[in-house]
Amino acid sequence: MSKKVSKEEKKNRKKVKPGRLAKREALVGIAFISPWIIGALMFLIYPLVMSFWYSLNNIRITPRGLMFRNVGIGNFTQILMADVKFPVTLADYVISTIASVPIIVVFALMIAIMLNQDVKGRGIFRLIFFLPVIIVSGPILGMLNDEGAGSVTAIDIQAITKAIEDTLPGSIAEPISSLFENMITILWYSGVQILIFLSSLQKIDRSMYEAAKIDGGSGWECFWKITLPTIKPMILLNCVYTIVFISNNDQNAIIELIKNSMFSGTQEKGYGYASAMAWLYSIVVLLIVGLFALAFVAQKDVYAKQVKKAKKARKKEQRELKRVGRRSARHAKKREREQAKQH
Amino acid sequence: MQKREKENKQNSTNGQAVAVAKRSKFNKDKFRKFMLGTKEKQGFLKVFCIYALLICIGFIYVNPILHMISRSFMSLNDLLDSSVNWIPSAIDLSNYAQAAKSMDFWSSLGKSIIIAGVPTICNLISCSIIGYGLARFEFPGRGAVLGIILFTFILPSQITMISTYLLYTNMGILGTLWAFILPALFGMGINAPIFILIFWQFFRQVPKVLIEAAQIDGAGYLKSFFKISLPSAAPAIITVSLFSFVWYWNESYLTELYVSGVKVKTGWTSLVIQLDNFATNYSAYAQTATGGATRLNESINMAGTMLSVLPLMLMYFVLQRYFVESIDRTGITGE
Numbered sequence: 001m002s003k004k005v006s007k008e009e010k011k012n013r014k015k016v017k018p019g020r021l022a023k024r025e026a027l028v029g030i031a032f033i034s035p036w037i038i039g040a041l042m043f044l045i046y047p048l049v050m051s052f053w054y055s056l057n058n059i060r061i062t063p064r065g066l067m068f069r070n071v072g073i074g075n076f077t078q079i080l081m082a083d084v085k086f087p088v089t090l091a092d093y094v095i096s097t098i099a100s101v102p103i104i105v106v107f108a109l110m111i112a113i114m115l116n117q118d119v120k121g122r123g124i125f126r127l128i129f130f131l132p133v134i135i136v137s138g139p140i141l142g143m144l145n146d147e148g149a150g151s152v153t154a155i156d157i158q159a160i161t162k163a164i165e166d167t168l169p170g171s172i173a174e175p176i177s178s179l180f181e182n183m184i185t186i187l188w189y190s191g192v193q194i195l196i197f198l199s200s201l202q203k204i205d206r207s208m209y210e211a212a213k214i215d216g217g218s219g220w221e222c223f224w225k226i227t228l229p230t231i232k233p234m235i236l237l238n239c240v241y242t243i244v245f246i247s248n249n250d251q252n253a254i255i256e257l258i259k260n261s262m263f264s265g266t267q268e269k270g271y272g273y274a275s276a277m278a279w280l281y282s283i284v285v286l287l288i289v290g291l292f293a294l295a296f297v298a299q300k301d302v303y304a305k306q307v308k309k310a311k312k313a314r315k316k317e318q319r320e321l322k323r324v325g326r327r328s329a330r331h332a333k334k335r336e337r338e339q340a341k342q343h
Numbered sequence: 344m345q346k347r348e349k350e351n352k353q354n355s356t357n358g359q360a361v362a363v364a365k366r367s368k369f370n371k372d373k374f375r376k377f378m379l380g381t382k383e384k385q386g387f388l389k390v391f392c393i394y395a396l397l398i399c400i401g402f403i404y405v406n407p408i409l410h411m412i413s414r415s416f417m418s419l420n421d422l423l424d425s426s427v428n429w430i431p432s433a434i435d436l437s438n439y440a441q442a443a444k445s446m447d448f449w450s451s452l453g454k455s456i457i458i459a460g461v462p463t464i465c466n467l468i469s470c471s472i473i474g475y476g477l478a479r480f481e482f483p484g485r486g487a488v489l490g491i492i493l494f495t496f497i498l499p500s501q502i503t504m505i506s507t508y509l510l511y512t513n514m515g516i517l518g519t520l521w522a523f524i525l526p527a528l529f530g531m532g533i534n535a536p537i538f539i540l541i542f543w544q545f546f547r548q549v550p551k552v553l554i555e556a557a558q559i560d561g562a563g564y565l566k567s568f569f570k571i572s573l574p575s576a577a578p579a580i581i582t583v584s585l586f587s588f589v590w591y592w593n594e595s596y597l598t599e600l601y602v603s604g605v606k607v608k609t610g611w612t613s614l615v616i617q618l619d620n621f622a623t624n625y626s627a628y629a630q631t632a633t634g635g636a637t638r639l640n641e642s643i644n645m646a647g648t649m650l651s652v653l654p655l656m657l658m659y660f661v662l663q664r665y666f667v668e669s670i671d672r673t674g675i676t677g678e
Contacts, residue, residue, distance in 0.1 A: 022481065028564050029480025033488060036473045036539070039529025044495060047503035047510065054505060066509075111400065114393050126667045128401045131408070134659045134666070135652045137593030139619035143648045144407045147414070147641055184407055195670040202671075240497065247499050250596050250619075258501050259596070262508075263605055275505050282502040289497050 054275035061270070075276035086277060089253050090284060096175035097288055100186050101242050103179075105235060108190040112197035113227075126195070133191035138250015141185050145251075189245055193238040200234045201227070229303075236296045240289055247285045254281055411652075415439065415645040422642055438646035445628035446617040446647060452654060455613035458598060459591040461520060465527035466538055466587045467580065473530045474542025475568055479554070489543075496536035500597065511601060518609035522601040523591070533597065534590050538583045545579040546572055582669040585662065592655060595619050614651035621647050 030037075055075055060067040079086050111129060115122055160180050165173045179186060204227065212222050246252065258281065262274035409429075414422075418435035442448075477485060511517040516525065526532050530539060549572050557567045573580075591598075595615045603611045617624060625639050625647075659666060 025480050026482035029476050029482040029485070032476025032480065032564075032568075033473050035469050035528065036476075036488070036492075036530040039469075039526065039531040040491065040495075042510075043507060043526045043529065043531040044491075044503065047506035050506035050509070051502055051504075111397075114397055117393055119393060119397065123667070125397055125401060127663055128404055130663075130667055131405065131656075131659065134589055134655050135408075135593075137615050138595050139615050139621075140593075140648055140652060143618065143621070143644060144411065147410075147644060184403060187404065188407075192670070195667070199671040244497055244499075248596075255499075255501050255596060258504075259600065259605070262505055271505050271509070278499070278501040278504065282499045285499050286497065 051275045051278065054272050055279050057272045059271040066271070071272070075273050076280065079273070079276055079280060085257060086254075086280075089257055090281065092175045093247075093252065093254050094284060094288065095172055096179055097243060097246055098291075099176055100179055100189075100246065101239055101292065104186065104190045104242050105193060105238050107187055108193035108238060109197050109231075109235070111190070111194050112201055113223075115194075115198055116201045126198075129194050130191045132188035136185075136188055136191075141188075141249075141251050145182050145185060185251075189242060193242065196234055196238055196241075197231065200231050204230050232296065236293060239292045239296075243285065243289050243292065247281075411645045411648055414642055415649045417642045419640060419642070422640060435642070438642045439650065441628075442625075442643050442647035442650055445625045446614065446621070446650060447612075448614075448650060451612055451614050451617050454611060455592060455615070455654070458520065458523065458602060458611065458613050459588050462523040462527040462532055462591050463584055463587040465524050466532045466535060467584055469528050469530040469532075470535055470538040470583060471542050471573065471576070471580070472568075474539050475546050475572055477539070477543045478546035478549075479568075479572070492536045492539055495531075496534075500533075504597075504600065508600060518602065518604050518607075518611070520602065520611065523598075532587070532591075533594055534587070538587060541579050541583055542576065545576045549575055578669075581665050585666060585669065589655060614654070618647055618651045 056070060056072060058069045058071045058075070060069075115125055115129075119125065160177070164177045164180070167173075208226050209222055212226060217225070248255075250256075254277075258274050258277045261269045261277060262271060264270065413429050413431065415438055416434045416436075417431040418433065418437075421431045421433075421435075424432075477489065508517070511522050516522050523532070527535070553571055554567050557571050562570065592613070593615060595613075598613055599605055599616055599619070603609055603613070603616055621644065622639060625643065629638070
């Protein structure tokens with residue numbers, strides 16, 4: 001009985017103070033995500049701050065524990081100026097990523113569009129194209145690439161790589177030709193992307209295509225004017241996913257380099273040096289992601305552009321009309337005055 | 344009745360006659376229609392092209408796997424024989440036996456399952472709770488939390504790797520499974536941002552009316568989570584557990600760093616890490632083996648790769664429906 005009363009009271013109170021329930025809900029919500037908050041503090045914020053602090057230090061492992069010696073930005077300058085491997089590997093990584101992300105995404109889109117047609121046995125094809133997601137991991141890819149299973153045997157790879165090396169300057173040619181050498185394993189990265197594209201393609205409203213067809217649009221036009229703008233957010237998502245995947249993959253030479261320098265016994269390397277490397281690397285990865293995001297966000301919609309253009313034109317017309325109106329009014333007044341003078 | 348049947352018959356014969364007449368009049372226009380298709384029907388040429396491309400690309404796609412399978416069965420003679428390209432002259436299982444022995448297959452398999460499975464369960468628990476909190480409740484800073492989650496997805500794990508390594512060393516959990524369990528429990532496991540977003544997306548679709556009705560009937564927040572939201576999120580649970588398992592299984596970089604040890608090996612290892620150190624493992628095995636150990640060759644390499652891939656492949660073929668439909672169901676692509 002008393003419980004009932006208290007419940008009713010609560011309800012009444014809720015009515016009087018409308019912010020009450022919302023407040024409690026907010027508290028419960030924060031309680032639900034509290035594991036994440038603890039996790040973020042412990043495994044994200046704290047390590048981030050510490051790793052920045054480490055990157056400014058030279059750290060040596062002694063029997064009594066870690067010895068810190070503040071070197072300022074010494075680690076960074078040393079990596080960029082004196083390190084033999086890191087800048088080169090980083091440049092290779094940037095070039096090969098920027099080159100391979102469009103390849104992977106366009107390939108995934110192509111496959112998804114083909115699978116989206118009325119294809120019999122779509123299930124089997126999906127099975128095949130998704131298979132690499134399951135087995136793709138650093139050591140396995142490394143093994144397959146070492147044994148030469150990663151290249152397309154039917155195509156003369158050496159001719160392509162030679163042509164690339166002849167035409168492009170050496171620093172760019174090497175990562176790109178290695179791209180061709182491991183073509184299959186690069187295409188293997190596109191399993192998830194294909195499925196993302198496929199499911200977003202299937203969600204496009206059929207009636208849009210029908211309307212376009214009635215207006216005489218060809219399949220090609222439909223692709224550029226309907227399909228592509230609709231799945232544009234998915235393209236960005238896939239680009240980001242691909243970049244993240246490539247940069248966390250074991251096949252990536254830089255993260256191996258960071259690990260090696262982390263455990264190298266030399267005096268100038270070690271935890272501090274590796275932290276500085278990791279910071280540089282992360283900034284580069286974020287920049288690449290930002291670059292792709294910018295390329296997609298900056299490009300405005302075709303229709304938005306056309307609407308803007310039309311609006312501008314209309315405004316100009318109106319201005320012109322007004323001007324004409326004003327001028328004619330002025331003329332009329334002038335004539336009136338002249339007529340009045342004559343009279 | 345009979346009359347109608349007769350009529351029908353007549354009609355059909357008429358239709359046949361017309362069809363025959365049409366077929367016999369094979370002209371250019373019809374050929375063109377057949378090849379290029381009409382508005383209603385896809386042309387033969389297009390269909391043919393799509394199938395040809397799909398089959399070709401599909402073949403190229405699985406080519407490394409086929410290569411691996413065929414090589415793993417080859418004996419040394421077949422490897423050297425240039426006339427043997429795809430199909431080995433005799434199936435040689437000794438490669439597998441040797442690779443399995445050098446990888447310590449069964450114990451590595453068990454450890455792999457634990458290393459991938461336990462953090463997966465932790466991920467499932469933490470990510471579902473966090474995703475529910477984000478989807479169901481309004482609180483200040485929710486947008487910021489979502490933003491940080493997205494940001495952590497993009498941020499390479501290397502940046503926090505070294506300080507986390509030292510943190511684990513100080514906590515004394517380096518080289519134990521806790522180094523994987525603890526972050527997973529707090530929603531910071533491998534690829535946890537994706538899983539949180541999947542759950543978030545899913546719980547947003549649970550109608551709010553349902554939860555409110557449950558609350559009016561006296562269900563608390565926890566009860567409405569466990570009894571109503573969670574059961575309706577079965578597809579998300581399946582997706583997250585499959586992907587989490589696969590990703591933990593395939594992760595070798597962080598596993599080696601945190602759990603199995605880079606220089607000083609702890610007892611923990613997984614098949615993928617065994618494969619990573621295959622050459623050194625194999626040479627160690629070959630020294631201790633009492634005769635019969637051949638030198639490391641391509642076949643043994645491929646057999647080792649095959650062995651480390653096999654468990655996941657089997658799992659994939661058994662559960663393929665869930666894998667392939669997973670992305671459709673999670674609603675990543677929006678509604």
